[in-house]
Amino acid sequence: MKFLLLLAVGLDLAWAQQDQSQVPVQQGFSPDQVTGPWKTLSLASTNRSVIEEGGAYRCFMTGIVHLDNGNLNVTYFHRKDGKCVKEFFVAEKTDIPGRYTFEYQGQNYLTFVAVTKDYVIMDFENQWEGNTLIVVELHGRTLFSGKLGLPAYLKHTARRGIGAGNIEDVSLNSCNSS
Ligand SMILES: *[C@@H]1O[C@H](CO)[C@@H](O)[C@H](O)[C@H]1NC(C)=O
Numbered sequence: 001m002k003f004l005l006l007l008a009v010g011l012d013l014a015w016a017q018q019d020q021s022q023v024p025v026q027q028g029f030s031p032d033q034v035t036g037p038w039k040t041l042s043l044a045s046t047n048r049s050v051i052e053e054g055g056a057y058r059c060f061m062t063g064i065v066h067l068d069n070g071n072l073n074v075t076y077f078h079r080k081d082g083k084c085v086k087e088f089f090v091a092e093k094t095d096i097p098g099r100y101t102f103e104y105q106g107q108n109y110l111t112f113v114a115v116t117k118d119y120v121i122m123d124f125e126n127q128w129e130g131n132t133l134i135v136v137e138l139h140g141r142t143l144f145s146g147k148l149g150l151p152a153y154l155k156h157t158a159r160r161g162i163g164a165g166n167i168e169d170v171s172l173n174s175c176n177s178s
């Protein structure tokens with residue numbers, strides 16, 4: 001009992017670094033709602049260079065698999081040395097459904113802000129060497145269905161202090177051939 005309590009406190013501390021009022025999680029989140037293929041429509045960040053060509057977060061998510069241990073295997077295409085390569089990261093579940101953590105150029109906190117059958121809005125908060133970087137992404141089951149998420153996406157980017165100049169429509173771009 002004491003151990004469980006301590007474990008819960010530890011996870012809460014990790015999340016305490018993030019202002020959760022700014023990062024609502026989809027109520028009633030279930031991992032099976034986000035599994036399957038996705039198409040990336042838009043990327044936004046507090047630092048524009050990370051979502052521009054060659055940036056660490058210029059990633060085109062192609063699918064999510066729900067692993068047996070409850071974690072998520074997220075696959076995406078990303079340009080590396082001029083070539084498009086397929087990569088993946090494993091998002092580790094926390095005690096809050098819809099919130100995950102993983103290592104990628106520092107510690108990342110991933111929140112599924114909105115999940116519908118048509119689109120997902122994913123919020124990444126990266127902490128590295130004392131700096132905080134925020135990346136918000138809009139993905140659709142198809143290009144068309146993803147557009148239904150635009151109003152909610154723009155509301156969330158505004159809430160995160162990301163202006164229109166730091167939001168890039170990548171729906172016509174892709175990175176899946178070399
Ligand atoms: C933005 O990101 C680039 C690339 O990672 C980095 O060199 C630069 O220092 C960052 N700018 C700010 C203001 O953090």
Ligand SMILES: *[C@@H]1O[C@H](CO)[C@@H](O)[C@H](O)[C@H]1NC(C)=O
Pocket residue numbers: 067073074075088090
């Ligand atoms: C995640 O998916 C990728 C590609 O689909 C695969 O190569 C990799 O082994 C998977 N990793 C885990 C931990 O399941």
